[in-house]
Amino acid sequence: xxxxxxxxxxxxxxxxxxxxxxxxxxxxxxxxxxxxxxxxxxxxxxxxxxxxxxxxxxxxxxxxxxxxxxxxxxxxxxxxxxxxxxxxxxxxxxxxxxxxxxxxxxxxxxxxxxxxxxxxxxxxxxxxxxxxxxxxxxxxxxxxxxxxxxxxxxxxxxxxxxxxxxxxxxxxxxxxxxxxxxxxxxxxxxxxxxxxxxxxxxxxxxxxxxxxxxxxxxxxxxxxxxxxxxxxxxxxxxxxxxxxxxxxxxxxxxxxxxxxxxxxxxxx
Amino acid sequence: xxxxxxxxxxxxxxxxxxxxxxxxxxxxxxxxxxxxxxxxxxxxxxxxxxxxxxxxxxxxxxxxxxxxxxxxxxxxxxxxxxxxxxxxxxxxxxxxxxxxxxxxxxxxxxxxxxxxxxxxxxxxxxxxxxxxxxxxxxxxxxxxxxxxxxxxxxxxxxxxxxxxxxxxxxxxxxxxxxxxxxxxxxxxxxxxxxxxxxxxxxxxxxxxxxxxxxxxxxxxxxxxxxxxxxxxxxxxxxxxxxxxxxxxxxxxxxxxxxxxxxxxxxxxxxxxxxxxxxxxxxxxxxxxxxxxxxxxxxxxxxxxxxxxxxxxxxxxxxxxxxxxxxxxxxxxxxx
Amino acid sequence: xxxxxxxxxxxxxxxxxxxxxxxxxxxxxxxxxxxxxxxxxxxxxxxxxxxxxxxxxxxxxxxxxxxxxxxxxxxxxxxxxxxxxxxxxxxxxxxxxxxxxxxxxxxxxxxxxxxxxxxxxxxxxxxxxxxxxxxxxxxxxxxxxxxxxxxxxxxxxxxxxxxxxxxxxxxxxxxxxxxxxxxxxxxxxxxxxxxxxxxxxxxxxxxxxxxxxxxxxxxxxxxxxxxxxxxxxxxxxxxxxxxxxxxxxxxxxxxxxxxxxxxxxxxxxxxxxxxxxxxxxxxxxxxxxxxxxxxxxxxxxxxxxxxxxxxx
Numbered sequence: 001x002x003x004x005x006x007x008x009x010x011x012x013x014x015x016x017x018x019x020x021x022x023x024x025x026x027x028x029x030x031x032x033x034x035x036x037x038x039x040x041x042x043x044x045x046x047x048x049x050x051x052x053x054x055x056x057x058x059x060x061x062x063x064x065x066x067x068x069x070x071x072x073x074x075x076x077x078x079x080x081x082x083x084x085x086x087x088x089x090x091x092x093x094x095x096x097x098x099x100x101x102x103x104x105x106x107x108x109x110x111x112x113x114x115x116x117x118x119x120x121x122x123x124x125x126x127x128x129x130x131x132x133x134x135x136x137x138x139x140x141x142x143x144x145x146x147x148x149x150x151x152x153x154x155x156x157x158x159x160x161x162x163x164x165x166x167x168x169x170x171x172x173x174x175x176x177x178x179x180x181x182x183x184x185x186x187x188x189x190x191x192x193x194x195x196x197x198x199x200x201x202x203x204x205x206x207x208x209x210x211x212x213x214x215x216x217x218x219x220x221x222x223x224x225x226x227x228x229x230x231x232x233x234x235x236x237x238x239x240x241x242x243x244x245x246x247x248x249x250x251x252x253x254x255x256x257x258x259x260x261x262x263x264x265x266x267x268x
Numbered sequence: 269x270x271x272x273x274x275x276x277x278x279x280x281x282x283x284x285x286x287x288x289x290x291x292x293x294x295x296x297x298x299x300x301x302x303x304x305x306x307x308x309x310x311x312x313x314x315x316x317x318x319x320x321x322x323x324x325x326x327x328x329x330x331x332x333x334x335x336x337x338x339x340x341x342x343x344x345x346x347x348x349x350x351x352x353x354x355x356x357x358x359x360x361x362x363x364x365x366x367x368x369x370x371x372x373x374x375x376x377x378x379x380x381x382x383x384x385x386x387x388x389x390x391x392x393x394x395x396x397x398x399x400x401x402x403x404x405x406x407x408x409x410x411x412x413x414x415x416x417x418x419x420x421x422x423x424x425x426x427x428x429x430x431x432x433x434x435x436x437x438x439x440x441x442x443x444x445x446x447x448x449x450x451x452x453x454x455x456x457x458x459x460x461x462x463x464x465x466x467x468x469x470x471x472x473x474x475x476x477x478x479x480x481x482x483x484x485x486x487x488x489x490x491x492x493x494x495x496x497x498x499x500x501x502x503x504x505x506x507x508x509x510x511x512x513x514x515x516x517x518x519x520x521x522x523x524x525x526x527x528x529x530x531x532x533x534x535x536x537x538x539x540x541x542x543x544x545x546x547x548x549x550x551x552x553x554x555x556x557x558x559x560x561x562x563x564x565x566x567x568x569x570x571x572x573x574x575x576x577x578x579x580x581x582x583x584x585x586x587x588x589x590x591x592x593x594x595x596x597x598x599x600x601x602x603x
Numbered sequence: 604x605x606x607x608x609x610x611x612x613x614x615x616x617x618x619x620x621x622x623x624x625x626x627x628x629x630x631x632x633x634x635x636x637x638x639x640x641x642x643x644x645x646x647x648x649x650x651x652x653x654x655x656x657x658x659x660x661x662x663x664x665x666x667x668x669x670x671x672x673x674x675x676x677x678x679x680x681x682x683x684x685x686x687x688x689x690x691x692x693x694x695x696x697x698x699x700x701x702x703x704x705x706x707x708x709x710x711x712x713x714x715x716x717x718x719x720x721x722x723x724x725x726x727x728x729x730x731x732x733x734x735x736x737x738x739x740x741x742x743x744x745x746x747x748x749x750x751x752x753x754x755x756x757x758x759x760x761x762x763x764x765x766x767x768x769x770x771x772x773x774x775x776x777x778x779x780x781x782x783x784x785x786x787x788x789x790x791x792x793x794x795x796x797x798x799x800x801x802x803x804x805x806x807x808x809x810x811x812x813x814x815x816x817x818x819x820x821x822x823x824x825x826x827x828x829x830x831x832x833x834x835x836x837x838x839x840x841x842x843x844x845x846x847x848x849x850x851x852x853x854x855x856x857x858x859x860x861x862x863x864x865x866x867x868x869x870x871x872x873x874x875x876x877x878x879x880x881x882x883x884x885x886x887x888x889x890x891x892x893x894x895x896x897x898x899x900x901x902x903x904x905x906x907x908x909x910x911x912x913x914x915x
Contacts, residue, residue: 006713006716006717007827010709010712010713010717011713011717013709013710013713014709014710014712014713014714014726017706017707017709017710017798018710018725018726018729018730020706020795020798021729021730021733021795021798021799022729022732022733024741024744024745024748024795025733025736025740025741025744027744027747027748027754028740028743028744028747031747039750039752040746040747040750040752040753041752041753042747042752042753042754042756042757043757081637082637082638082641083638085634085635085637085638086634086635086638088634089631089634089635095628095631101635101639104639104642104643104646104647105638105642107646108642108646110852111852111856111895111896111899112852112853112855112856112857112872112895113856113857114856114857114858114871114872114875114876114892114895115650115653115856115892115895115896116646116649118653118875118879118888118889118892119646119649119650119652119653119892120645120649121879121885121888122649122652122653122655122656122885122889123648123649123652123653125652125656125668125885126652126655126656127652138645141641142641142642142645142646145638145641145642159361162354162356162358163358163359163360163361165325165345165354165358166352166354166358166359166360167360167371167375168324168325168344168345168346168620169323169325169345169346169350169351169352169420170346170351170371170372170375170419170420170423171346171347171372171375171376171423171610172346172371172375173346173375173616173617173619173620174616174619174620174623174630175616175619175620176375176616180371180374180375181360184362185360185361185362196735199735199736200735203736203737203738203739203740204738205738205739205859206856206857206858206859206872209876210876210879219737219739222739222740222743223739223859226739226742226743226746226863227862227863235743236743239737239739239740239743239744242737242739242740243736243737243740245737246735246736246737246740247732247736247737250731250732250735250736251732254728254731324624335608335609336607336608337608338608338609340608340609342621342625343609343621344620344621344623344624344625345624346610346617346620347609347610347611347612347617347621348608348609348610349606349607349608349609349610350608424606426606426608427608
């Protein structure tokens with residue numbers, strides 16, 4: 001018996017598992033081309049590309065798309081600033097309360113979204129804050145911080161700790177060290193974190209339903225279509241857009257950080 | 269005579285005030301200008317902390333540090349005209365070798381053309397011409413070490429600090445670098461402060477050295493002084509591989525009732541008859557240039573160095589021991 | 604001319620650097636203040652608001668929230684229908700966790716122990732992409748797959764297995780009219796969505812098992828099954844527990860999946876959403892939201908005792 005080779009059963013189960021993770025997404029693409037708009041009949045009775053044009057001309061899709069892009073962009077920028085600050089602080093020496101702070105950063109992502117959402121909802125209700133784009137961003141930026149932070153911290157573990165000291169030793173002041181050594185070395189990890197944060201924010205639905213009020217982001221629009229379908233293939237076209245808007249940043253993040261395993265287990 | 273570095277009762281304690289870890293504990297120290305000064309000691313003895321006190325990455329909990337007469341208690345690392353060659357080199361991974369070397373000039377606002385020229389000059393000094401466009405990851409360990417050296421020297425520091433700079437290199441490269449560092453120091457005239465746990469390295473390179481133990485200086489002096497006249501048992505043990513003799517053994521060897529040390533090379537093996545001291549050979553160890561012979565005398569094991577070419581007594585045989593009484597060094601302290 | 608031993612300070616940047624050096628806490632506070640203010644005010648503040656709301660109650664006649672401390676709202680959780688919701692949610696979370704563990708194990712084991720070079724990257728991306736890609740799109744895909752007129756029904760027909768499918772759907776309790784309206788459907792989608800969260804920590808734990816240990820076990824004459832039971836499984840356990848924290852917690856808090864695929868029976872998440880929205884009963888919604896927190900705290904305490912956090 002070769003201990004270095006997996007048994008057939010194990011290989012089949014492993015590859016089967018990977019396929020199980022990927023095949024369902026392809027179905028979305030197929031149904032965007034079906035001629036059947038009232039049901040999910042398989043196989044599709046015919047294929048057409050008309051739904052892309054229909055989707056393009058549907059006025060109710062554009063405002064949610066813009067809102068989602070806007071919210072994701074602002075939340076990502078906020079998360080990158082706040083995440084960079086925390087990771088810079090954590091890169092310094094150990095200090096009292098360090099563990100508690102990393103727990104606090106992790107909490108919004110560790111607890112289910114419904115709790116984050118309901119908590120924000122409770123706070124808005126107590127303080128009489130009306131729902132707005134700002135309330136959506138408040139929620140999104142909160143759970144995006146940890147994504148940026150995780151990427152930055154993982155990069156720091158790999159870097160030689162001495163380079164910040166070396167910079168000061170060679171005469172650089174704190175700001176020069178930040179600009180010439182800290183940022184360039186952390187840059188790609190921060191960018192990767194930003195990409196993932198964008199993907200996460202663009203796609204988020206659970207927290208958003210508690211903080212959006214009457215407004216619709218694209219995922220909320222999709223959710224409404226799922227509960228009460230109208231032109232089903234149009235939903236698929238939008239689903240493809242959402243999928244691409246999350247898939248591409250993830251791929252970019254992977255290539256930015258592939259020398260380490262920084263995105264591994266980052267937690268969503 | 270002015271001192272490049274001067275420590276006055278310097279301590280660096282870590283942890284809580286009621287139970288501190290005394291990394292450096294009341295150290296007085298002067299490094300003469302232009303010296304090649306070694307700080308020698310086992311790991312955790314405080315030598316690296318002393319180096320970091322000079323560069324400014326640690327602040328003393330008590331005492332004062334002067335660099336060329338100037339109190340630096342209030343001066344952050346970037347304003348001390350002191351540069352460090354770090355143990356792991358700490359080269360900037362995102363910069364080319366040239367940009368690494370020119371970094372100190374860049375942050376001081378030196379014009380790009382000027383600093384590129386200066387960087388080339390430094391690379392030539394450490395024999396790395398033509399390597400300027402590479403990234404640190406494309407260099408060997410020895411080459412990285414040279415880049416770290418060039419990067420520190422480009423700033424024309426008054427004191428160069430070296431933290432176990434040769435520790436990561438293999439034996440042959442280490443010996444070559446020792447000679448080069450020594451030559452470089454003689455040529456530039458900069459004060460070198462060198463941290464090492466390798467006593468051979470410290471003895472061969474330094475013109476004076478401080479032996480550290482438990483955050484304190486056990487002895488300070490020239491290599492010859494420290495080697496020949498260790499002040500304490502610790503120094504005798506750590507510097508070289510001396511025979512450390514307890515008071516009663518010292519007496520048997522004809523000395524006073526005190527701790528003493530006797531270098532293995534000072535001991536000669538003779539025929540067992542007609543000598544005051546004799547013992548039983550318990551082991552040999554071949555060292556290339558000679559052999560170390562262990563002899564049990566009155567229950568204490570001492571070793572003698574027998575040069576190559578001399579006959580070795582068989583294990584178990586009885587031999588006589590002779591030495592110049594002046595070689596028996598009586599120590600001041602015990603610890 | 605020799606350079607001075609101490610260089611002069613040049614401008615504000617150098618003076619600030621000196622300040623940061625003399626008082627490291629100043630820089631630390633400056634760096635930490637904005638993110639801590641954000642998380643402290645926005646997040647912890649909201650959690651506090653949640654707790655506060657859960658101790659309020661709603662006036663049954665006017666429907667207005669009474670801002671007075673009471674345990675009445677928590678007492679409502681113990682009504683039979685609400686207990687049902689909690690029990691149903693916990694059971695589903697447990698089942699999903701078990702399902703994820705079973706499917707994840709071969710993938711994690713293969714990726715950790717046998718995948719080399721290019722395959723390692725394939726497995727890594729193969730798990731990371733579904734983990735990060737759009738949640739809603741993935742749920743939607745399953746609605747298409749499980750629909751009565753969808754691909755599974757079609758495949759069962761084509762393979763002459765419709766009998767089997769119908770038999771499964773007719774199992775009382777978990778079956779239903781079609782997969783997309785049955786408990787089985789909800790379970791499948793949950794397992795699919797949270798599977799990557801189980802694979803990653805499991806793989807991390809398995810990668811820490813030195814292969815020499817497996818060889819030693821084989822050398823000592825253990826069969827594959829014995830090696831697995833006595834060496835691999837115990838060593839993978841912290842990873843499984845770490846993964847289960849994710850799958851359990853995520854299932855418990857989700858309300859989108861049961862809304863789109865499954866029976867219309869309510870889960871905690873859906874109850875929270877409906878109570879705060881259409882029903883306008885924020886105190887009861889808040890009390891419901893506290894339930895998963897309490898369950899997870901218990902779960903985490905137990906998991907911590909079993910050493911699960913070393914694998915995170």
